[in-house]
Amino acid sequence: MITLRNITLQRGTKILFRQLNLTINAGQKLGFVGANGCGKSSLFALLRHELQPDEGDLEFPPHLIIAYVAQETPAVSMSAIDYVLTGDEELCQIETQLVEAQQANDGMREAALHAQFDAIDGYTARARAAQLMHGLGFGLAEYEKAVNEFSGGWRMRLNLARALMCRSDLLLLDEPTNHLDLDAVLWFEQWLKRYQGTLLLISHDRDFLDNVVNAIAHVNRQQIDLYIGNYESFERQRAAKLALQQAAYKKQQQEIAHIQSFINRFRAKATKAKQAQSRMKALAKMELIASAHVDSPFHFSFPKLLKTPNKLIELDKVDIGYNGEAILKNVTLEITAGSRFGLLGQNGAGKSTLIKLLAGLIKPLQGECSLGKGLQIGYFAQHQLEQLHDDESPLQHLQHLNAKATEQSLRDFLGGFGFIGDMAVSPVAPFSGGEKARLALALLVWQQPNILLLDEPTNHLDLEMRHALTLALQDYNGALVVVSHDRHLLRTTTDQLLLVANGNVTKFNGDLADYRQWLLDSRRDSRREYRTQKKPAQSREQRRPLQNRLKKLEKNLDKLTTEKAAIEALLSNPSCYENQTQLHEYISKQAALTEELEKTEELWLEVSEALEMVRNEGVSV
Numbered sequence: 001m002i003t004l005r006n007i008t009l010q011r012g013t014k015i016l017f018r019q020l021n022l023t024i025n026a027g028q029k030l031g032f033v034g035a036n037g038c039g040k041s042s043l044f045a046l047l048r049h050e051l052q053p054d055e056g057d058l059e060f061p062p063h064l065i066i067a068y069v070a071q072e073t074p075a076v077s078m079s080a081i082d083y084v085l086t087g088d089e090e091l092c093q094i095e096t097q098l099v100e101a102q103q104a105n106d107g108m109r110e111a112a113l114h115a116q117f118d119a120i121d122g123y124t125a126r127a128r129a130a131q132l133m134h135g136l137g138f139g140l141a142e143y144e145k146a147v148n149e150f151s152g153g154w155r156m157r158l159n160l161a162r163a164l165m166c167r168s169d170l171l172l173l174d175e176p177t178n179h180l181d182l183d184a185v186l187w188f189e190q191w192l193k194r195y196q197g198t199l200l201l202i203s204h205d206r207d208f209l210d211n212v213v214n215a216i217a218h219v220n221r222q223q224i225d226l227y228i229g230n231y232e233s234f235e236r237q238r239a240a241k242l243a244l245q246q247a248a249y250k251k252q253q254q255e256i257a258h259i260q261s262f263i264n265r266f267r268a269k270a271t272k273a274k275q276a277q278s279r280m281k282a283l284a285k286m287e288l289i290a291s292a293h294v295d296s297p298f299h300f301s302f303p304k305l306l307k308t309p310n311k312l313i314e315l316d317k318v319d320i321g322y323n324g325e326a327i328l329k330n331v332t333l334e335i336t337a338g339s340r341f342g343l344l345g346q347n348g349a350g351k352s353t354l355i356k357l358l359a360g361l362i363k364p365l366q367g368e369c370s371l372g373k374g375l376q377i378g379y380f381a382q383h384q385l386e387q388l389h390d391d392e393s394p395l396q397h398l399q400h401l402n403a404k405a406t407e408q409s410l411r412d413f414l415g416g417f418g419f420i421g422d423m424a425v426s427p428v429a430p431f432s433g434g435e436k437a438r439l440a441l442a443l444l445v446w447q448q449p450n451i452l453l454l455d456e457p458t459n460h461l462d463l464e465m466r467h468a469l470t471l472a473l474q475d476y477n478g479a480l481v482v483v484s485h486d487r488h489l490l491r492t493t494t495d496q497l498l499l500v501a502n503g504n505v506t507k508f509n510g511d512l513a514d515y516r517q518w519l520l521d522s523r524r525d526s527r528r529e530y531r532t533q534k535k536p537a538q539s540r541e542q543r544r545p546l547q548n549r550l551k552k553l554e555k556n557l558d559k560l561t562t563e564k565a566a567i568e569a570l571l572s573n574p575s576c577y578e579n580q581t582q583l584h585e586y587i588s589k590q591a592a593l594t595e596e597l598e599k600t601e602e603l604w605l606e607v608s609e610a611l612e613m614v615r616n617e618g619v620s621v
Contacts, residue, residue, distance in 0.1 A: 034219030067168035087165030300416035309372035318367030345500030378449025
C-alpha cells in the first residue's frame with residue numbers, strides 16, 4: 001500500500017496539488033486522467049523520489065521495486081536485447097557475481113548463485129526479453145543491433161521493453177503508447193493484463209484504459225477523485241455527476257444532438273454488416289461520452305465545404321517507395337468526396353509512405369496518380385510540429401495564413417483549441433507536445449481542406465482534445481484517410497478499413513477485433529517460420545528449469561479447473577439461491593477462479609513458447 005497524506009506539490013508559481021490524500025492498494029491498476037498540465041507527470045516524479053512534496057508525507061512499503069520508462073537512452077554500442085536485459089538489475093548482479101565466483105574458483109559460492117539464478121527464472125530471461133521486443137514491434141534481425149543505431153522513437157520502445165523486463169512491484173507508465181503503433185498497443189494491453197504488480201498508468205487512449213485498468217484517478221482542481229472501474233465506467237459516473245449541474249444541461253443536449261446526426265448519417269451509409277455492427281456498438285456509447293465531456297475546454301469544427309470535386313485522388317497500379325525500391329506495389333485506390341478510410345498494418349508495412357504519396361510529398365515509382373481539380377489537401381504528421389516557428393505565437397501563425405482576418409476572429413478561433421488570453425500571443429517554444437499538436441491541428445482546420453490525411457493525429461493530445469477532434473471529424477464533410485493507434489477514433493470516424501500488408505493495399509472487411517485476430521495469426525506464422533531457420537536443440541541444463549515450471553503450471557491448471565467445476569456444480573443447484581450470502585460467496589469465488597485460470601493459461605503459453613525457443617534457438621535469440 002502506498003499512502004499520500006496531506007500532500008501539497010508546487011512547480012514554480014503553480015500549485016498542482018493541495019492537501020492531497022490518496023491510497024494506492026497493492027495489485028491495483030489505476031489509470032490517471034486529466035487535462036495536460038494538471039500534475040499527473042509531476043505526481044509520478046514524486047513517486048519516483050525525483051521531486052519532494054512541499055507539504056505532507058509519502059509512505060511506501062519496504063523494499064518496493066519501482067519500474068518506469070526512462071526518457072533518455074544512452075548511445076551505447078551494446079546489443080538491443082542486452083540493453084533490455086539490463087532492466088532486470090538482480091539478474092545482472094547475479095551474472096556479475098557468477099563471473100567473479102568462477103574466476104575465484106569458489107564452487108560453493110557459484111552453486112548458491114546458480115540456485116538464485118534459477119529461482120528468478122534466469123534461464124528464460126533472454127527468451128522473455130526477445131518476446132518483449134517482438135511484441136513491441138522489433139524485427140528478429142534487430143535483437144543484436146546496437147542501441148545507438150536506433151532512432152529516437154525506437155529507443156523509447158527499447159526503454160519500455162527494459163522497464164517491462166524489470167520484475168517490479170510498482171510500474172509507472174506515462175503515455176506509453178505515444179511511440180507505439182496499433183499492433184504493439186494490442187500486444188501491450190495483453191501484457192499489462194497479466195502484470196502481477198501495482199500499475200499506475202497515464203494515458204489519453206480510452207480503449208487502452210478500458211482494457212487495462214480497474215480504477216480511474218481523475219486529476220482535477222488540485223485534487224484526485226477515484227472512480228472504481230475502467231474508463232467507460234468513469235464516464236458513466238462522471239456523466240451522472242455532471243447531469244446534476246443544471247448549467248451543463250443545454251450544452252450537453254447540443255452535443256448529443258450532434259452525435260445523433262452522425263449516427264443517422266452512418267446508418268444510411270453502412271454496407272458491411274460486421275463492421276456496421278461494431279460501429280453501432282461504439283456509437284451507442286456516444287451519448288454517455290458527450291455527457292462526461294460536457295465541460296471540455298475544446299470546441300471547434302471544420303467549415304462546411306460547399307463545393308468539392310467528386311473524385312479527389314485516384315491511384316492506378318502505383319508502386320510506392322524510396323530510392324527506386326518499392327515498399328508498396330500495384331496499388332489501386334480511389335478517394336472520392338466523403339470517403340473515410342482507416343489504414344491498418346504492422347509497423348513498417350507502408351502506411352505512412354502511402355499517406356506521404358497522397359499528400360504529394362513523394363512521387364510514385366510507377367503507375368498513375370491522378371488529382372482532382374480543386375483538390376485542397378490537409379496533411380498532419382508528427383514532424384509538422386517541428387515546423388512551427390518557436391519565436392512566434394499561435395496568433396502570428398494564423399495571421400500568416402490570413403493577414404486580412406481581424407485579430408478578434410482569430411482569437412475566437414484559437415480559443416476553441418485552448419489558446420486563450422496570453423497563451424494566444426505567447427511564443428510557442430516552451431509549449432508542450434500536446435499544445436503544439438493542438439496548434440498544428442488549428443492551422444490545418446483554418447485552411448479548409450477537402451481531404452484530410454492524418455498520420456497519428458492524437459499523439460500528445462489529452463482525452464478532452466481527442467473528444468473534440470472526434471466530434472469535428474464526424475461532422476467534417478470532406479474525405480478522410482487516417483492512421484492511428486487510437487481505436488476509438490478509428491471506430492467512430494471511418495467507414496472503411498484498408499489493410500497495408502505484404503506490399504499491398506487491400507480492403508479489410510472485418511472490424512478491429514478481426515484485425516487483432518489477423519495480427520495474432522500473422523505473428524504465429526512468422527514465429528513458426530523463424531523457428532525452422534534456427535539451429536538445433538540446446539543442452540538439457542537450459543531446458544530443465546522451463547520444463548519444471550511447465551509441470552508446476554500444468555498441475556495448477558488441473559487444480560483450478562477442478563475447483564471451478566466444483567463451484568459451478570454448486571451454482572447449478574437451485575437450493576444455493578435460497579441463501580443470498582452464500583450465493584454471493586460462490587459467485588465471487590467463481591469470478592476469482594476464472595480470472596486466475598485465465599492468467600495461469602497465459603503463463604503456460606508463455607513458458608511453452610519460451611521452452612520452444614530454447615529448444616530451437618538457444619541463447620542467441
